[in-house]
Amino acid sequence: MERPIDDLTARARIRDAAIRLFGERGIEGASIRDIAAEAGVSSGLVRHHFGSKEALRDACDEYAKERMLEVGEELTDAGGVAALDPATLHPRVFPLQLYLVRSMMDGSETAAALFLGAVDSIEEWTTSYGIHPTDRRAYAAAMAAIKLSVFVFRDQVSKALGEDITTPAGYARIGQGLMEVFTIPLITEEQAEQLRKRSEEN
Template sequence: MSSDSDLTARARIRDAAIALFTERGIAGATIRDIAQAAGVSSGLLRHHFGSKEGLRDACDEWALSQIAQMQMRFIDNQALGAVLPEALVFQHYLVRSLMDGSARGAAMFAWAVERGEQWLAETDLRTSDPQAFAAVLGALKLGMFLMRDQLSAVLGEDVSEPHGHLRMTRASVEIFSQPLLTPEQADRTLQELDRLERSWTGEKGPWQMPSMPTD
């Protein structure tokens, strides 16, 4: 049976790993660095998690479970969980996990898309393709975190810090709270997309994006 100190050490290691993995990426954070940050020995870290990959899997699972709980609170209470400080930590970690090619990070995104489809079914929002709607919405939200450096440079403050993050989140709420296209513009664009889809239906082979000009 594990003692309370063992459980506390495990949590400290996990929290230190999440912080270093987010800052440096999986390859850049060593077992020794994580153990030192957690105030434990490398041997104790290996005792709890086996290896860095085992630790990474545990961090991914923990972060995903925390984000899932926050999303459920959002659905139940209609409160924007993204403004919570703990949400900020886990969002940045999971984005970094996706960038590093984590299988669990990819599973997290797929899970979020499924949750998004369920949410859509309970709203009055209109879409001809709920899966694509949820997936693109998720990608748009993740894009804010993937472009953290560019956003920080333009806004003049770090969007991974609380004030910058709140400023970024406020802008996203304002964007999503009002239409950017008039109904007429949206209808014309959708009609053109329908026309293009019909024109491609009869073509042989996969459709490819046109080549960009070289001059």
């Protein structure tokens, strides 16, 4: 039986409200009542659509994962890094990034699997672009973790910048900072070689 369009819209509003509140407060910190109020619906309607908070969380995980994969494909098709526009990306991507990081911290297998997928993608990228780190897997894992850490420490990062990174302007600033972290060498090649040799010796 096909549901009426307003029913589908209510389901989407509930899901989007849950993504916002779960991202801000964590799974335990956002109740069904809070989510219903944020979505402008009754608690009963939340339970009608999703049954339980755990099932709602699973639906949010799946939705966030699918949307982030779609964004990744769009950026690849449009030219990758050159296509990044914080003003366009922020409203679409930031709530999902914040949600997935919080979900990962709360033990979501879906979010954890997405992180591992990101590590796989970075590892493949280093190969296709001729980048040769000593330990390719460790390099990819470190890069993925550095990018996610911005969202884990968003309050501290915002305080350091004097600008909220949940806003488009703050998001653009920290994005620029991350890009330069990945492109401006901190040590010389000679120093890097010395560190590699010490690591091998140990």
